[in-house]
Amino acid sequence: MEMKLFDIDIIEYGFFITAIALVLIGLYAVLIKKSLIKIVIGLSILDSGINLLLITIGYVKGGTAPVFSPSVIKDMPLTMENIKKISEGMVDPIPQALVLTAIVIGFGVTAVALSLVIRLYRHHQTLNIDQIKNLKW
Amino acid sequence: MVGSPVFFIAIPLLVAFIIPLAGYVSKELVRILPGLVLIYLLALSFSLMGYVMEYGTIVEQIAGWAPPWGINLVYSPFTGFLTTLMLFIGLVIWIYSYRFKNVDFEEGKKFFILFLMLVTGAVGIVLTGDIFNQFVFIEITSIAGYALTAFYRGRDSAEASFKYLMIGSLSSMFLLLAIALIYSQLGTLNMADIASKSHLMLPEFKILALIFFIIGLGIEAEIFPLNGWAPDAYSQAPGPVGAAFAGIVVKAGVYAVIRIIFTLFDVEGTHEFLIVAGLITLLVAEMAALKQTRLKRMLAYSSIGQMGLVLIAFGIGTEAGVFAAIFLMFNHAIIKSLLFLSGSYLVYNSSEKFISEVNGMGKYLPITAVLFSLGAIAIVGMPPFAGFWSKWSVLTAAAHEGMFMIIGMILLVSIVELVYYFRIINRIFFFKMEDHIEPKRPTANALIAMFALGVIILVIGFYPGLITGYIHEASQSLLDKGKYIHDVLSAGVLTR
Numbered sequence: 001m002e003m004k005l006f007d008i009d010i011i012e013y014g015f016f017i018t019a020i021a022l023v024l025i026g027l028y029a030v031l032i033k034k035s036l037i038k039i040v041i042g043l044s045i046l047d048s049g050i051n052l053l054l055i056t057i058g059y060v061k062g063g064t065a066p067v068f069s070p071s072v073i074k075d076m077p078l079t080m081e082n083i084k085k086i087s088e089g090m091v092d093p094i095p096q097a098l099v100l101t102a103i104v105i106g107f108g109v110t111a112v113a114l115s116l117v118i119r120l121y122r123h124h125q126t127l128n129i130d131q132i133k134n135l136k137w
Numbered sequence: 138m139v140g141s142p143v144f145f146i147a148i149p150l151l152v153a154f155i156i157p158l159a160g161y162v163s164k165e166l167v168r169i170l171p172g173l174v175l176i177y178l179l180a181l182s183f184s185l186m187g188y189v190m191e192y193g194t195i196v197e198q199i200a201g202w203a204p205p206w207g208i209n210l211v212y213s214p215f216t217g218f219l220t221t222l223m224l225f226i227g228l229v230i231w232i233y234s235y236r237f238k239n240v241d242f243e244e245g246k247k248f249f250i251l252f253l254m255l256v257t258g259a260v261g262i263v264l265t266g267d268i269f270n271q272f273v274f275i276e277i278t279s280i281a282g283y284a285l286t287a288f289y290r291g292r293d294s295a296e297a298s299f300k301y302l303m304i305g306s307l308s309s310m311f312l313l314l315a316i317a318l319i320y321s322q323l324g325t326l327n328m329a330d331i332a333s334k335s336h337l338m339l340p341e342f343k344i345l346a347l348i349f350f351i352i353g354l355g356i357e358a359e360i361f362p363l364n365g366w367a368p369d370a371y372s373q374a375p376g377p378v379g380a381a382f383a384g385i386v387v388k389a390g391v392y393a394v395i396r397i398i399f400t401l402f403d404v405e406g407t408h409e410f411l412i413v414a415g416l417i418t419l420l421v422a423e424m425a426a427l428k429q430t431r432l433k434r435m436l437a438y439s440s441i442g443q444m445g446l447v448l449i450a451f452g453i454g455t456e457a458g459v460f461a462a463i464f465l466m467f468n469h470a471i472i473k474s475l476l477f478l479s480g481s482y483l484v485y486n487s488s489e490k491f492i493s494e495v496n497g498m499g500k501y502l503p504i505t506a507v508l509f510s511l512g513a514i515a516i517v518g519m520p521p522f523a524g525f526w527s528k529w530s531v532l533t534a535a536a537h538e539g540m541f542m543i544i545g546m547i548l549l550v551s552i553v554e555l556v557y558y559f560r561i562i563n564r565i566f567f568f569k570m571e572d573h574i575e576p577k578r579p580t581a582n583a584l585i586a587m588f589a590l591g592v593i594i595l596v597i598g599f600y601p602g603l604i605t606g607y608i609h610e611a612s613q614s615l616l617d618k619g620k621y622i623h624d625v626l627s628a629g630v631l632t633r
Contacts, residue, residue, distance in 0.1 A: 043306055050313050057321045098269055102313060105276045109306050112283050116302065119287065119295040134293045
């Protein structure tokens, strides 16, 4: 059995490009910028890019919420075949659950990072990363 | 059986959040609670270990969702052994730091909360059977680690912590990418399910996912180019935290890498990769350790080097190699914790922690100095102590496979190790003390903790048979991939 990486569609394509662009912008900020605050912002953007990528994996074009509500069932008898047919039109809920967790973790990391930036600023009186290098290899 | 593997995560997490409330009842309770939790969990872990050795792996499903749908915890001889080891080190560190920040209640409270979180996260990494759940535990461990690294305000700890945070969060992105890749290909997050389906993945994606995983997990496992944070974090964090990193966090990281490589994917050449990565890590770290002028940085580099040795032993891949690797992990946890705990008393009152400041400490702190020397001799691998047996088993495992290059390298590096540890022992006992240093006598509980570790080094040195039975069982359980998959995936059918 061969598997394709993603079923490429024009809308999904757009999502992928956006996600990758966000990741690249974030990486640029983290690696090139000198200000600690900008680095933390870059980290957040990177985080969003990856979250969008995760969501896109479970995305179904025109899909419904993964709940068997009356409007989705439409008086069809709930046989195995019908359940399978209905669920094919549903968005995959697992990536969304993962992203929810990842967002919370990203929030926590950003909060810790910002508190460290405050501490660094008080200690060194600067946010320029080139001037904060007491510790060396 | 008196409990289930869920307790290892639920109880410490609950107690970590109860501690601030307990502070209103009694200030002493804040210090006692973590210890009670660790003692209980250690006893539970020992009893479960006995059960697992007799009846086989315990697979715990959470909220009744059978694998591969729900999250499951796997208590096999291998994961159980590591859990017991980590909890034991956690308990010793708790005894050592019982009077930590005794005058400053708020700071002490924070320390114990974060320390319990660190232990919970590390134990969770080892026990979980789900890759996304593992990611969450890695983040719990890392965030607790960032906060503990930045614990002291006066030093450059914020800088060390920020470095650790940047490397850690970038690597966690790679971990998420790897998880996304696997989920898009196989539609599952359960480790056993992935292992049984991984032949369905295209080889390119499999290798890409593997690379992302190794970048993501290599941070905690201190594989060579990813370990820049370690020396800074170890040297800026409080002494007991350095011991916790070396004894608990790194072990969890190595476990995660090994689980991915041994169980999840069967890609050609990963064992060679482990050997090469391990050798580079070993050589670079030991050379760096040789030229360090600060005690804790030297210990940190030595710790990275030992992890390189562990990776080499896992890379040999035979049962003897895996046995040697797990034995090394055990010994390193015990010995390096002793070195960090006793070492931080040797340089207690100096701000820069230079190696020259341990001069002549043998006269003022005889017990600490002797314990530090015991640890130093044991980690180099001198015969009557614990470290000898693990190094010996690595060498015999390599010799059995005809890898004489590796044996030569390990012996060469051992000489370097010998030089820099004996240099310190020499300074401690035979140099004259510098004038401005005031030695600090260890408290009674710190002495008890260090003695416990010292006694274990001696006992394992003379009777290695006490532990080798468990390690044999653990290495077989790691290598038997089919049994792991079967145990987990049949757990929904069998009810205990």
